[in-house]
Amino acid sequence: MASDQALQGLDNLELGPATRTGRSPARLARKAWTAAWPKLLAIALVLLVWQIVHLTGWKKLVLSPPSAVLSDLWQMARHGQLWAAIGVTMKRALIGYLLALIIGSVIGVLVARIPPLRAALGSIITGLQTMPSIAWYPFAIIFFTQGTAAILFVMVMGAAPSIANGLITGVDYTPPLLLRAGRTMGLRGLALYRYLILPASLPAYVAGMKQGWAFAWRSLMAGELVVTIVGAPGLGVLLNTNQSLQDFAGATSIIIVILIVGIVVDMVFTKADTALRRRRGLLDPSLPA
Amino acid sequence: MRAINEQQVTSPAATPGTSPTSADTAFATAVRLTDVSKAYGTGRTALLALDRVSLTARDGEFVCIIGASGCGKSTLLNLVAGLDTPTAGEVDTGGRRVGLMFQEPALFPWLTAAKNVELALRAQGVPRAERRAQTAELLEAVRLSGFGDKRPHELSGGMRQRVALARALAQHADVLLMDEPFGALDAMTRDLLHDELERICAERTLTVLFVTHNVREAARLGDRVIVLSSRPGRVIAEYDVPRRGPRRIDSPEVANMAAALTDRLREEMGRHGI
Numbered sequence: 001m002a003s004d005q006a007l008q009g010l011d012n013l014e015l016g017p018a019t020r021t022g023r024s025p026a027r028l029a030r031k032a033w034t035a036a037w038p039k040l041l042a043i044a045l046v047l048l049v050w051q052i053v054h055l056t057g058w059k060k061l062v063l064s065p066p067s068a069v070l071s072d073l074w075q076m077a078r079h080g081q082l083w084a085a086i087g088v089t090m091k092r093a094l095i096g097y098l099l100a101l102i103i104g105s106v107i108g109v110l111v112a113r114i115p116p117l118r119a120a121l122g123s124i125i126t127g128l129q130t131m132p133s134i135a136w137y138p139f140a141i142i143f144f145t146q147g148t149a150a151i152l153f154v155m156v157m158g159a160a161p162s163i164a165n166g167l168i169t170g171v172d173y174t175p176p177l178l179l180r181a182g183r184t185m186g187l188r189g190l191a192l193y194r195y196l197i198l199p200a201s202l203p204a205y206v207a208g209m210k211q212g213w214a215f216a217w218r219s220l221m222a223g224e225l226v227v228t229i230v231g232a233p234g235l236g237v238l239l240n241t242n243q244s245l246q247d248f249a250g251a252t253s254i255i256i257v258i259l260i261v262g263i264v265v266d267m268v269f270t271k272a273d274t275a276l277r278r279r280r281g282l283l284d285p286s287l288p289a
Numbered sequence: 290m291r292a293i294n295e296q297q298v299t300s301p302a303a304t305p306g307t308s309p310t311s312a313d314t315a316f317a318t319a320v321r322l323t324d325v326s327k328a329y330g331t332g333r334t335a336l337l338a339l340d341r342v343s344l345t346a347r348d349g350e351f352v353c354i355i356g357a358s359g360c361g362k363s364t365l366l367n368l369v370a371g372l373d374t375p376t377a378g379e380v381d382t383g384g385r386r387v388g389l390m391f392q393e394p395a396l397f398p399w400l401t402a403a404k405n406v407e408l409a410l411r412a413q414g415v416p417r418a419e420r421r422a423q424t425a426e427l428l429e430a431v432r433l434s435g436f437g438d439k440r441p442h443e444l445s446g447g448m449r450q451r452v453a454l455a456r457a458l459a460q461h462a463d464v465l466l467m468d469e470p471f472g473a474l475d476a477m478t479r480d481l482l483h484d485e486l487e488r489i490c491a492e493r494t495l496t497v498l499f500v501t502h503n504v505r506e507a508a509r510l511g512d513r514v515i516v517l518s519s520r521p522g523r524v525i526a527e528y529d530v531p532r533r534g535p536r537r538i539d540s541p542e543v544a545n546m547a548a549a550l551t552d553r554l555r556e557e558m559g560r561h562g563i
Contacts, residue, residue: 003481003484003485004432004484004485006481007432007481007482007484007485008432010447010477010478010481011432011433011436011447011448014445014447014448015443015444015445177391177393177395178395178397180372180389180391180395181389181391181395181396181397183372184370184372184387184388184389184460185408185409185412185456185460186409186412186413186460191412195408195411195412196397199397199399199400200397200399202399279399279440280398280399280440280442281398281440281441281442281443282398
C-alpha cells in the first residue's frame with residue numbers, strides 16, 4: 001500500500017464524518033427558544049414578585065403596579081418622545097465610545113511597544129480604571145463647562161483605560177512560540193505587529209472593548225443626570241424630569257429602557273467574542289451558541 | 290554491526306566535521322559549526338549549554354542530532370537559525386536561507402491552513418499573484434490540497450505538523466531545521482510522515498538538521514547521526530548510515546543502527562548517574 005494513500009486515509013479517519021451544519025428554520029427556532037425561555041421566565045418572576053408587593057400595599061402612594069409602568073412605557077413608545085431620547089443618548093454613546101476606542105487603542109499600542117512609557121503609564125492606566133466616573137464630573141464641568149463635552153470627557157476617562165489595558169494584555173500574552181515562528185518566517189517590526197501580535201491580541205482587546213462599553217455607558221448615564229445640557233433631552237434627562245415630578249412609573253420605565261440598551265449592546269460584544277473564539281478553536285464545540 | 294561506520298570522538302577538541310567520511314568534497318558544505326559554545330548567564334551561575342561543538346552538513350544531506358535531555362539540541366538549532374548568537378565559535382550557513390520547525394506546529398490559529406502558508410510567502414516578499422499558486426503547490430506537496438480552508442484547530446496533529454512543514458518550505462529555505470517535529474505524534478502517523486518528509490527532501494535537495502529523542506527515528510531518517518553528550522552538549526559520536534534502497538522503521542539496518550545509538554546514549558546517561 002502506497003504510504004501517501006495511507007496518509008490520506010488517516011487524514012479522513014482523524015477528521016471524522018462531516019459535521020452537520022444544518023441551518024433549517026426549525027433548528028434556528030429551537031435554538032432561539034432554548035436561549036429565550038430562561039430569560040422570559042426570569043422576567044415573569046420579577047413581575048410576579050413586584051405585583052405581589054404592590055398587592056400587600058407597602059409604600060402604597062409611590063409604588064405603582066407593573067401594569068401601570070408597562071402602560072406608561074407603551075405610551076412613551078407610541079408618542080415618539082422615548083425614541084427621540086434614545087436617539088439623542090445613543091448618538092452621544094457612539095461618539096464618546098468611538099473617541100474612547102481611538103484614544104485607548106493608541107495609548108495601548110504605544111504603552112505596549114515602548115518600555116519607558118509602560119513604566120510611566122502602566123499602573124496609572126490600571127489606577128484610572130478603578131476611578132468611579134461620577135468623581136470626574138466636578139472637574140469636567142469646571143473645565144469644559146456644562147454641556148456635551150464634559151460628558152464625552154468623562155466617558156473617555158472611564159472607557160479608554162479598559163480598552164488600552166485589554167490591548168496591552170493581549171500583546172503581553174502573545175504566545176512566545178508564535179513569536180519565534182513569526183521571526184523565523186521573517187516577520188519584523190511593523191509586519192510582526194500587523195500579521196502576528198495584533199491578531200493574537202484580538203480576544204483580549206475585544207474583552208477590553210466590552211468592559212470599556214460598560215464604563216462608557218455608566219459614565220454617560222451619570223453625565224445626563226448631573227450635567228445640564230441645552231437641547232433635546234436624552235434618557236438621563238427624562239429620568240431626571242421624572243424624579244422632579246415624583247413620577248414612579250415614568251422613572252421605572254426609563255430605568256428599564258436603560259437596562260435594555262445596556263444588555264443589547266453587551267450581547268453584540270458577547271456575540272463578537274464568541275465568534276472570535278470559535279474561529280480560533282478556543283470554544284468547547286459542544287457548548288450551545 | 291559491520292555495516293555501521295562509526296567514528297567515536299573521544300575528546301571534544303577533535304573536529305568530526307573534518308574527518309574523511311563526512312567531508313565529502315563532491316558537495317558544498319551547507320552548514321558549518323566551528324567550535325561553537327553557548328553559555329547562558331554569566332559568572333558562577335553561568336550554564337554551559339554547548340561546548341565547542343563542531344559539525345557540518347553537506348547540501349542535500351539529512352543529519353540527525355540525538356542526545357539525552359540537557360544536550361542543548363534546541364540551543365544548537367536556534368544558533369543555526371540565527372535566533373541566538375554563540376558565546377564562542379562560528380556558525381556559517383554560507384548565506385543559505387534557514388527554515389525552522391518545532392515540536393508544536395505553532396500555526397497562527399486565526400488563519401486558515403492556506404493563509405498560514407501564504408503569510409510565510411508574504412513575509413518573503415512574494416507578490417500577491419504568485420502567492421496563491423505557490424500556496425496550492427506547497428499544500429499539494431504535503432498532501433493537504435483539500436484542507437486549505439480549514440483552521441488549525443479543525444485539523445489533526447499530524448495534519449497541523451504538515452501545514453507547519455509547508456510553511457517552513459514556503460520560507461524558500463535551503464536548510465530546514467527540525468526540532469523534534471514528530472515528537473508529539475502517534476507512532477502510526479509518525480511512520481507515514483517519515484515517508485513524506487523523505488520524499489519532499491528528495492524532491493527539493495533540502496539540507497536537514499533534525500533533532501530528535503527517538504533513536505529509531507534518527508536511524509530511519511538520517512544520512513548521518515550525530516550524538517551529543519549532556520550538560521554541556523558536546524559531539525561524542527558520529528555515525529554514517531549507509532543507504533541501500535528505501536528504508537523502513539522496521540528494516541534490520543535501522544534496528545541495528547538504533548541499537549548502537551541506544552548503547553552509546555545509555556553510556557552517556559550513565560555518566561550522570563553516579
